[in-house]
Amino acid sequence: MENQKKIHSPGLLEKWGRKVLFSFAEKETDKKSNDQFNFRQSSNRIIWRGSFLSFLIGFVPSFLFVYVNFLLPQAEESVLESRIVHIIYVLLLIVFFTLIEFYLLFKLGLYESYRIAELANIELEDEPELVTPIPGMLARIALEIPDPELRLFGIDPYQRLNRRTLALKTLLYKIKVILSNILAKFALKALIGRGSLRLYIEYVSAPITGFWDAYVTFLILKELRMRVITRKIAERIIIEINAVSINLTANGKLACLQAIANSIVFTKTFHPNFEFLLLKLVKCFGLNSDLKDLDKLSEFQKTLSLCNPFERKLAFHLFLIGSCFDGNLSEEEKSILPAIHPDFSEEEWKSTKELSQHIRSGELKDAISVTEKMMQ
Numbered sequence: 001m002e003n004q005k006k007i008h009s010p011g012l013l014e015k016w017g018r019k020v021l022f023s024f025a026e027k028e029t030d031k032k033s034n035d036q037f038n039f040r041q042s043s044n045r046i047i048w049r050g051s052f053l054s055f056l057i058g059f060v061p062s063f064l065f066v067y068v069n070f071l072l073p074q075a076e077e078s079v080l081e082s083r084i085v086h087i088i089y090v091l092l093l094i095v096f097f098t099l100i101e102f103y104l105l106f107k108l109g110l111y112e113s114y115r116i117a118e119l120a121n122i123e124l125e126d127e128p129e130l131v132t133p134i135p136g137m138l139a140r141i142a143l144e145i146p147d148p149e150l151r152l153f154g155i156d157p158y159q160r161l162n163r164r165t166l167a168l169k170t171l172l173y174k175i176k177v178i179l180s181n182i183l184a185k186f187a188l189k190a191l192i193g194r195g196s197l198r199l200y201i202e203y204v205s206a207p208i209t210g211f212w213d214a215y216v217t218f219l220i221l222k223e224l225r226m227r228v229i230t231r232k233i234a235e236r237i238i239i240e241i242n243a244v245s246i247n248l249t250a251n252g253k254l255a256c257l258q259a260i261a262n263s264i265v266f267t268k269t270f271h272p273n274f275e276f277l278l279l280k281l282v283k284c285f286g287l288n289s290d291l292k293d294l295d296k297l298s299e300f301q302k303t304l305s306l307c308n309p310f311e312r313k314l315a316f317h318l319f320l321i322g323s324c325f326d327g328n329l330s331e332e333e334k335s336i337l338p339a340i341h342p343d344f345s346e347e348e349w350k351s352t353k354e355l356s357q358h359i360r361s362g363e364l365k366d367a368i369s370v371t372e373k374m375m376q
Contacts, residue, residue: 039119053108054108134231229358256318261294319340
């Protein structure tokens with residue numbers, strides 16, 4: 001099998017995140033969660049708590065920065081040296097409070113991520129056979145580190161992705177806080193006019209920064225919860241396929257791998273649970289790493305036509321389940337389903353949408369239950 005260490009090497013930030021996660025685990029070695037049946041409610045509490053604390057983490061340093069900035073001696077406009085000293089002080093304050101904010105946000109994100117994984121009884125195992133073990137997956141989401149652009153078995157998850165659109169969305173996302181602050185200040189200046197209260201307009205950056213920190217944390221933890229659920233689904237899939245693998249033909253095994261590969265293409269992401277599924281299935285089937293064109297839809301259709309009815313249904317349902325891993329189902333995905341599997345029914349689509357909804361809503365038990373039914 002391909003050497004995963006050569007494919008991806010964790011950066012310093014990810015390594016630090018893993019270390020922090022393991023430190024949380026070491027402090028609670030005897031604690032086990034029995035909360036899977038109430039996973040949605042418990043994880044919602046964690047998500048809202050993390051969002052509220054993130055608001056405070058964004059609000060307080062921003063407020064203190066403005067307050068301390070007002071305490072600095074005003075620079076003499078006519079003296080260049082005085083203005084330079086003032087600018088240096090302001091820059092040092094920005095760096096100081098920004099470092100505090102990011103450190104606290106990162107620690108909070110890692111802690112809440114660990115808590116959500118703990119609810120699902122997911123242990124922090126280093127899994128050397130994987131490119132992205134559980135600690136790496138949690139750390140990267142919590143620290144907003146992009147997933148590595150994997151090319152396992154030649155699969156290209158970005159072949160249907162418009163990179164220009166993605167770059168534009170990323171750019172707009174990065175400047176949202178600056179734009180919000182500017183617009184809010186202009187609005188307040190227009191409302192307040194030239195009164196003495198204009199002195200306090202700078203403080204508007206505190207609640208705005210707090211809001212965006214809370215919003216980003218909310219999105220991060222929701223995404224992490226989906227990945228925790230899909231990891232449990234992936235584990236369930238491996239158990240189900242292990243039970244029937246002895247009865248699968250070579251074409252049936254290949255179709256299962258192609259189903260996962262094409263799910264990766266249509267969800268436009270090669271996140272760790274797809275990697276987990278692929279590598280575990282290759283190991284389960286006893287195949288070597290010389291696998292090609294797994295992500296070609298035409299090859300998937302061709303292989304399905306060579307399978308028996310049981311294998312065809314199994315592989316097709318694997319594709320349906322994998323398409324739910326990002327919590328979103330597109331019309332593009334639905335439109336190709338009849339071409340992949342002529343016997344595709346509205347009942348199967350209903351089950352697929354139900355699974356996607358459970359993943360999005362954080363309903364772990366229900367998501368696994370639907371997965372088990374689809375795998376039968």
